[in-house]
Amino acid sequence: KQEVTQIPAALSVPEGENLVLNCSFTDSAIYNLQWFRQDPGKGLTSLLLIQSSQREQTSGRLNASLDKSSGRSTLYIAASQPGDSATYLCAPVGATSGTYKYIFGTGTRLKVLA
Amino acid sequence: DVKVTQSSRYLVKRTGEKVFLECVQDMDHENMFWYRQDPGLGLRLIYFSYDVKMKEKGDIPEGYSVSREKKERFSLILESASTNQTSMYLCASSPWGGGGAAKNIQYFGAGTRLSVL
Numbered sequence: 343k344q345e346v347t348q349i350p351a352a353l354s355v356p357e358g359e360n361l362v363l364n365c366s367f368t369d370s371a372i373y374n375l376q377w378f379r380q381d382p383g384k385g386l387t388s389l390l391l392i393q394s395s396q397r398e399q400t401s402g403r404l405n406a407s408l409d410k411s412s413g414r415s416t417l418y419i420a421a422s423q424p425g426d427s428a429t430y431l432c433a434p435v436g437a438t439s440g441t442y443k444y445i446f447g448t449g450t451r452l453k454v455l456a
Numbered sequence: 457d458v459k460v461t462q463s464s465r466y467l468v469k470r471t472g473e474k475v476f477l478e479c480v481q482d483m484d485h486e487n488m489f490w491y492r493q494d495p496g497l498g499l500r501l502i503y504f505s506y507d508v509k510m511k512e513k514g515d516i517p518e519g520y521s522v523s524r525e526k527k528e529r530f531s532l533i534l535e536s537a538s539t540n541q542t543s544m545y546l547c548a549s550s551p552w553g554g555g556g557a558a559k560n561i562q563y564f565g566a567g568t569r570l571s572v573l
Contacts, residue, residue, distance in 0.1 A: 346498075376561065376562070378564075383544075383567070383569070384566055384567065385460075385546055385564040385565050385566045385567045386546065386548075386562075386564040387564070388561055388562070388563065391561055431498070431499070433499075433562075443501065443504070444499075444501075444562060446491075446498045446499040446500075447498060448496060448497065448498040449498065
């Protein structure tokens with residue numbers, strides 16, 4: 343059974359810092375991995391999706407990497423801003439009954455201080 | 457833009473009540489999902505559906521049922537609400553993944569915070 347761990351659970355940094363969020367998973371037989379952002383009391387917003395054949399995916403100040411064989415993904419945020427404050431969730435994707443199924447980590451709660 | 461709409465942001469119900477949580481998506485997606493989110497436990501899959509009238513159990517289906525009579529609508533039903541079902545409920549949808557894994561991005565609604573007293 344897939345288990346997903348995100349470290350650290352919480353992180354507080356001053357504005358402008360570059361930071362790395364970590365995600366590890368136990369079953370490397372995944373199709374892809376998605377990173378989400380969740381603001382307090384809200385739903386999830388997709389940030390990046392990395393296919394299993396890719397090593398990296400970039401969107402603006404965000405860069406996600408995937409090392410499927412070692413069961414790891416990282417989300418790199420460059421030049422952090424207070425608006426980046428949120429919880430970040432990773433979800434590797436397997437398949438059940440022909441439907442792609444996500445297993446979520448418990449998230450990293452990020453606070454960027456102005 | 458894909459839109460997934462959950463009918464209520466906040467609900468307060470009493471123990472033993474029958475509760476309906478509704479979710480509608482406007483992108484003609486085949487797949488729809490219901491999750492619950494609890495502190496320290498993350499998101500856990502309750503049920504999902506890959507087609508109209510089709511449903512499959514997720515990791516924690518006990519105490520819940522679902523209905524999908526139309527492609528755009530997926531309902532979560534708590535037959536007899538209990539206090540341990542107090543949680544944040546999130547609905548998501550995604551297109552059929554047959555065109556390749558890149559198409560299975562899940563889109564989420566804003567969530568329904570349910571309190572059972």
